Amino acid sequence: MPATVKVMKRPVRQSSYIRATLKGMALTFRHMVKAAGDRSEATIQYPEVKKQLSPRWRGTHVMETHDDGRPKCVACGLCPxxxxANCIKLVPGEDDQGNRYPIVYEIDEFRCIFCGMCQEVCPVEAIHVGNHYENAEYTRNNFVYDLNRLMKQEHPVTMLWDPADPAGE
Incomplete structure (x- = not known):
């Protein structure tokens, strides 16, 4: 079956783009006047005032600690x-009493997709995904959070999603 070509003809008269330009400028002017009248929603003073995030927002990780400063992690190996994303590196160790602990625990925040599965699978609720989202570093190596840095994180942690309460109320 041969291909058919439909030839389109342009209009003969010269079209003027002045009307379309004026319509666009009028629309822009209306939005500009509306934003100037309602400054409360147009701009927030960012470092001092921050937007309220969802309670289930997933940001950087937090490692919970015991009262004596030891990490709660029992190095079970479920999170890696x-x-x-294969972003968690865990090397388990064991002390004289038979208690397991992580010798090396690292999370590469560049590789992490912030899914929260590490938080859901942890049997002792040691690792949590926090509400912190302002991550700025000068080198890529600083985005690999080791155990000490994870334990020093002090920002609040996110809620887990409860299937019995899908709306999160």
Whole structure:
């Protein structure tokens, strides 16, 4: 079957773009006047005033600690196993009493997709995804959070999603 070509003819008269330009300028002017009249929603003073995030927002990680400063992690290996981005590095160790603890625990925040599966799978609720979102560093190496840095994080943590309460209320 041969291909058919439909030839389109342009209008013969010269079109003027002045009307379209004026319509666009009028629309821009209306939005500018509306924003000037309602400054409360147009701009926030960012470093001092921050937008309220969802309670389930997932940001950088937090490692919970015991009262004596030890990490709650028992180095079970579930979080690096379930992590879809393979961003968690865990080397387990064991002390004289048989208690397991992480010798090396690192999370590469560049590779992390902030899915929260590490938080959901943790049997002792040691690792949490926090509400912190302002991550600025000078080198890529600073985005690999080791155990000490994870334990020093002080920002609040996110809520887990409860299937019994899908609206999160």
């Amino acid at each position: 196993t379930i992590c879809p």
